[in-house]
Amino acid sequence: DPRIQNLIPSDVEFRRNHVAKPLKWKLGHPSYAGVRWSVKNLFELKNAQRVLIESNVFEYNWAESQNGFAILFTPRNQSGQSPWSVVQDVTFVNNALRHSGGGFNIAGPDNEAGVSQPSRRILIRNNLIEDIDGRSWGGDGKLFQIVSGAEYVTIDHNTGFATGSILATDSTQGLNVGLVFTNNIVAHNAYGVIGSDTGVGLSTLNRWWKSYVFKKNVIVGGQAS
Numbered sequence: 001d002p003r004i005q006n007l008i009p010s011d012v013e014f015r016r017n018h019v020a021k022p023l024k025w026k027l028g029h030p031s032y033a034g035v036r037w038s039v040k041n042l043f044e045l046k047n048a049q050r051v052l053i054e055s056n057v058f059e060y061n062w063a064e065s066q067n068g069f070a071i072l073f074t075p076r077n078q079s080g081q082s083p084w085s086v087v088q089d090v091t092f093v094n095n096a097l098r099h100s101g102g103g104f105n106i107a108g109p110d111n112e113a114g115v116s117q118p119s120r121r122i123l124i125r126n127n128l129i130e131d132i133d134g135r136s137w138g139g140d141g142k143l144f145q146i147v148s149g150a151e152y153v154t155i156d157h158n159t160g161f162a163t164g165s166i167l168a169t170d171s172t173q174g175l176n177v178g179l180v181f182t183n184n185i186v187a188h189n190a191y192g193v194i195g196s197d198t199g200v201g202l203s204t205l206n207r208w209w210k211s212y213v214f215k216k217n218v219i220v221g222g223q224a225s
Contacts, residue, residue, distance in 0.1 A: 068101025068139020101139025108149025
């Protein structure tokens with residue numbers, strides 16, 4: 001935890017990087033080098049604001065020490081001493097994400113170590129997301145997971161293909177608020193938009209989101225209803 005009261009790392013640019021795990025770390029892969037590593041995600045924010053993540057390539061991520069999501073926007077009050085921790089005003093644009101067990105995991109306030117602020121005002125736009133495959137890379141193959149009271153998440157003009165759900169969502173800490181899901185090209189697969197104890201599609205959005213806009217998308221394999 002930061003020892004400085006109310007410290008939030010701010011005004012960060014992360015641009016034009018190649019972020020990948022070597023396949024020689026992956027147990028069972030033909031190139032596996034025989035050394036067992038603790039493999040986690042590719043990019044994670046736990047306490048940050050005003051962050052630009054632009055024009056990067058993220059690839060080769062699998063479920064091992066975590067559940068396979070590549071990109072995490074999940075506030076963490078790590079040892080219970082920084083309740084101001086937040087992930088807010090994040091722009092994730094013009095990136096390529098591929099070869100992973102899951103895409104994005106976005107969460108509201110910390111539900112593990114202690115109280116925090118939620119993820120809020122997250123923009124994910126103009127990204128190519130492909131080979132999100134639970135069979136090949138472990139995990140559930142979900143494109144997006146948004147849970148536990150996240151606020152004002154915009155997912156716009158992305159092309160994303162996965163083997164699992166487009167969006168898995170629920171909440172144990174109050175409803176999520178302000179989803180905008182527009183102008184995307186995605187594959188529906190078995191469940192499309194799904195939540196805990198709710199059906200496919202609008203019933204999930206109505207149950208787990210206080211407000212949302214979901215329109216002008218191409219959902220390959222989905223039903224109009």
